[in-house]
Amino acid sequence: MEEHSKGHLHQETMPSMDHSTMGHGGMDHDDHAVHTQGQHAGHSTAMFKNRFWLTLTLSIPVVYFSPMVGHLLGYVAPEFPGSRWIAPILGTVIFFYGGQPFLRGGWQEIKARQPGMMLLISMAITVAFIASWVTSLSLGSFDLDFWWELALLVAIMLLGHWIEMRALGSARGALDALAALLPDEAERVINGGTETIGIAELVSGDIVLVRSGARMPADGLITEGSAEVDESMITGESKTVPRTVGDPVVAGTVATDSSLRLRVTAVGDDTALAGIQRLVAEAQSSTSRAQALADRAAAFLFYFAAGSGVITFIVWSLLGSIPDAVTRTVTVLVIACPHALGLAIPLVIAISTERAARAGVLIKNRMALERMRTIDVVLFDKTGTLTKGEPALTDVEAIQGLSTNGLLVLAAAVESDSEHPVARAIVNAAQLTGVPLPTATDFRSMTGIGVQATINGSSLAVGGPALLAELNQTEPDDIATATRGWKERGASVLHVIRDGAVIGAVALEDKVRDESRQAVQALQNRGIKVAMITGDARQVAQSVAAELHIDEVFAEVLPQDKDQKVAELQGRGLKVAMVGDGVNDAPALARAEVGIAIGAGTDVAMESAGVVLAGNDPRAVLSMVDLSHASYRKMWQNLVWATGYNIISVPLAAGVFAFAGIVLSPAAGAVLMSLSTIVVALNAQLLRRLKLNPADVR
Numbered sequence: 001m002e003e004h005s006k007g008h009l010h011q012e013t014m015p016s017m018d019h020s021t022m023g024h025g026g027m028d029h030d031d032h033a034v035h036t037q038g039q040h041a042g043h044s045t046a047m048f049k050n051r052f053w054l055t056l057t058l059s060i061p062v063v064y065f066s067p068m069v070g071h072l073l074g075y076v077a078p079e080f081p082g083s084r085w086i087a088p089i090l091g092t093v094i095f096f097y098g099g100q101p102f103l104r105g106g107w108q109e110i111k112a113r114q115p116g117m118m119l120l121i122s123m124a125i126t127v128a129f130i131a132s133w134v135t136s137l138s139l140g141s142f143d144l145d146f147w148w149e150l151a152l153l154v155a156i157m158l159l160g161h162w163i164e165m166r167a168l169g170s171a172r173g174a175l176d177a178l179a180a181l182l183p184d185e186a187e188r189v190i191n192g193g194t195e196t197i198g199i200a201e202l203v204s205g206d207i208v209l210v211r212s213g214a215r216m217p218a219d220g221l222i223t224e225g226s227a228e229v230d231e232s233m234i235t236g237e238s239k240t241v242p243r244t245v246g247d248p249v250v251a252g253t254v255a256t257d258s259s260l261r262l263r264v265t266a267v268g269d270d271t272a273l274a275g276i277q278r279l280v281a282e283a284q285s286s287t288s289r290a291q292a293l294a295d296r297a298a299a300f301l302f303y304f305a306a307g308s309g310v311i312t313f314i315v316w317s318l319l320g321s322i323p324d325a326v327t328r329t330v331t332v333l334v335i336a337c338p339h340a341l342g343l344a345i346p347l348v349i350a351i352s353t354e355r356a357a358r359a360g361v362l363i364k365n366r367m368a369l370e371r372m373r374t375i376d377v378v379l380f381d382k383t384g385t386l387t388k389g390e391p392a393l394t395d396v397e398a399i400q401g402l403s404t405n406g407l408l409v410l411a412a413a414v415e416s417d418s419e420h421p422v423a424r425a426i427v428n429a430a431q432l433t434g435v436p437l438p439t440a441t442d443f444r445s446m447t448g449i450g451v452q453a454t455i456n457g458s459s460l461a462v463g464g465p466a467l468l469a470e471l472n473q474t475e476p477d478d479i480a481t482a483t484r485g486w487k488e489r490g491a492s493v494l495h496v497i498r499d500g501a502v503i504g505a506v507a508l509e510d511k512v513r514d515e516s517r518q519a520v521q522a523l524q525n526r527g528i529k530v531a532m533i534t535g536d537a538r539q540v541a542q543s544v545a546a547e548l549h550i551d552e553v554f555a556e557v558l559p560q561d562k563d564q565k566v567a568e569l570q571g572r573g574l575k576v577a578m579v580g581d582g583v584n585d586a587p588a589l590a591r592a593e594v595g596i597a598i599g600a601g602t603d604v605a606m607e608s609a610g611v612v613l614a615g616n617d618p619r620a621v622l623s624m625v626d627l628s629h630a631s632y633r634k635m636w637q638n639l640v641w642a643t644g645y646n647i648i649s650v651p652l653a654a655g656v657f658a659f660a661g662i663v664l665s666p667a668a669g670a671v672l673m674s675l676s677t678i679v680v681a682l683n684a685q686l687l688r689r690l691k692l693n694p695a696d697v698r
Contacts, residue, residue, distance in 0.1 A: 063148045094155075115299050185199065203264070206264045207263055210262060212258050217251060224245065227259070312332050335646075360620055368594045381581060382510075382534035393426055413440045414461070426506065473502055490542075516548055563590075580596075
C-alpha cells in the first residue's frame with residue numbers, strides 16, 4: 001500500500017505524465033468500430049429496430065395472402081378486388097425499405113471484393129423480388145411466388161442485426177467519460193481577485209484558484225495552500241494524497257478538503273488526461289479486422305450458392321428446359337440464404353449476454369466474449385481488484401507495560417475526529433476490542449506529518465516516518481524489531497507518540513480479498529497464467545503476489561505505462577485479458593484482447609472495457625471464461641447446422657437427384673429453411689442451462 005495517508009506519511013510527489021512518452025494502442029475490442037467500416041456502416045441500433053417492427057407488421061398480410069402459404073397450411077385467403085396485389089405491393093415496400101441496409105451493405109461488399117452476409121442476403125432478396133414480380137405479372141410459365149419468403153427473410157435478418165448491434169459496445173463512451181472529468185470553467189486569479197473563464201481560455205502560466213471539492217481545470221504546480229487530493233481517476237487508488245506548494249497536480253483530480261492556487265503548466269491537448277484520452281482513442285481505432293464467424297460462413301455460402309446457381313442454370317438449359325432452369329436456379333439462390341445463418345450468432349450472443357448479466361457480468365462487446373476463450377494470461381490491477389482498495393489494520397506492537405488493545409484505543413481516540421481512510425481503519429479495529437475510546441481534545445492535523453490530540457492531559461500523536469523526524473524521535477528496539485518485518489512485506493507503519501516518547505506502532509495494509517485466492521487458483525487450474533500490475537513498491541507487490549501465488553508481477557509501474565506492460569505480454573505471443581478499475585487502466589483495457597472493468601471503478605475504465613463486472617469479485621472472470629467456451633460451442637453448432645442445411649438443400653433444389661424423382665420444390669425449400677431457423681433457436685436456448693455462479697468456481 002503506497003504511503004499516501006493523510007497527515008501520517010511522508011509526502012510523495014507523483015511523477016508528471018508527459019503524453020509524448022506514452023505508448024500507442026494496438027488492439028481493440030470495440031466491435032462497433034469494426035462494423036462502421038463494414039456491414040453496419042452508417043447504421044444504428046434504432047434504425048434496425050424501427051425497420052424490423054414495420055417490416056414485421058407488413059409481413060403479416062403478405063404471408064396470410066400468399067397462395068403458397070395457404071396451400072401449405074390448408075386455408076384459402078379471402079378474395080376481393082385488389083387482394084392479389086397485397087403481397088406484391090407490401091412485398092415491394094419491404095424489399096426497398098426493410099431490405100435497404102442489406103442492399104447497401106451488399107454493394108459495399110462488392111466494391112470491397114469481400115463478399116459476406118450482406119451480399120448473401122441482398123442476393124437472396126433481390127432474386128426473390130424479381131422472381132416474385134415475374135410470377136405476379138404472369139410474364140412467364142413460372143410459379144415463383146416468393147413474396148412471403150422475401151418478407152420473412154428481411155424481417156428475420158433485421159431482427160438478427162438488431163440483436164447483434166444491441167450487444168456491441170460504444171467506443172465513444174470512454175472518450176465522453178474522460179471529457180466529463182474536466183470542469184467547464186476555471187477561476188483565474190487577476191489583480192488580487194478572480195474571474196470565471198472557460199477552461200479553453202486558460203494558457204500556460206495562468207494562476208487559478210481551485211476551491212475545496214472542485215476539480216483541477218488543468219495540469220499545474222501548487223503555488224499556495226495544501227490539500228488532500230483525490231487522484232483516483234488517474235491512479236485508481238481510493239486514498240487521497242497530500243499535496244502542497246511545489247507539488248504537481250493533474251487535470252481532473254479533486255482538492256477534497258481545502259482550496260489551492262496553482263500555476264498552469266499544461267492545458268488542452270497537452271494535459272495528462274488528454275494523453276490518456278488519446279491512448280484510448282488510438283487503441284480503439286486500431287482494431288483487429290477479424291470478422292465474425294457468421295460473416296466467414298456467409299462468404300463461403302455466397303460462393304457456394306453463386307456457383308451452384310450458375311451450374312444449375314447451365315445444366316438445365318442444356319437439358320432443354322429453360323423454365324425448369326429458371327425455376328431451379330431461382331430456388332437455389334433464394335434458399336442459399338438461410339434464416340438460421342442470420343440468427344445463429346446473434347441469438348447466442350443475446351442469450352450469453354443475458355446469462356452473464358444474471359451472474360453480474362455485463363458483456364459490452366461481442367468480440368470480448370468470443371476472445372475470452374483464447375486468453376493465455378489474465379493481468380489484474382492490484383488495488384481495488386485483487387485487494388480491497390482500502391487500508392485495514394493488520395498488526396499492533398506496544399512497549400512493555402502497555403497492552404496492544406490499550407495502544408490501539410489511544411491511537412483510535414486521536415484519529416476519531418478524522419475522516420481519512422487510515423483513521424477509519426484504526427477506529428474500526430479499536431471498536432472491535434469493545435474498549436470505550438477516551439475523549440480526545442485539541443485535535444490538530446499536520447499535513448504530510450500526522451495528527452495530534454490531548455487525552456487525559458497527555459499529548460498524543462500518530463503518524464509515519466515524517467512524524468518521527470519532526471519530533472526527532474527514534475523507535476525503541478522492541479518496536480523496531482516488529483516494524484522491520486512489517487515494512488519488509490510492504491505494510492504502512494504509523495507510530496504512536498505520547499509526551500514525546502514512542503509507545504508503539506500499528507501496521508496497515510491493503511487487504512487481499514478472499515475471493516482473489518479462489519479466482520487465481522481456478523484460472524491456473526484452467527491453464528491460464530495470472531499476472532498482477534501495480535504502481536505500488538516492489539516489496540508490497542511481491543508480498544501480495546506471494547500470498548496469492550501469482551505467476552508474474554509488474555510493480556512500480558507509472559500510471560501512463562500500464563498499457564505498455566500489456567503490449568509487453570502480447571509481444572511474447574500471449575493473449576491478454578486486463579482487469580482494472582481506474583482511469584489509468586483505460587488504455588491498458590483498450591489495448592488488451594479483452595478489457596474487464598470492475599463495476600465499482602471509474603466510468604472511463606468501464607467504457608474502455610469490453611466487459612464490466614457489476615461487483616468487485618474477481619471470480620466473475622471465471623464466469624467469462626466458462627461462458628466464452630460454452631457460447632463458442634453453440635456458435636459453431638449453429639453455424640454447422642445452418643451451413644450444413646445449405647450444403648444438403650442447395651443440391652436438392654438444383655435437381656441433382658431429379659433422375660431419381662427427388663426434387664426440392666420452392667415451397668418445400670422455404671419450409672425447410674424455416675425449420676432450420678427453429679432448430680438454431682432451440683439450440684441457442686440450451687445456453688440457459690449453463691450455471692455461472694462465482695461462488696462455485698473451482
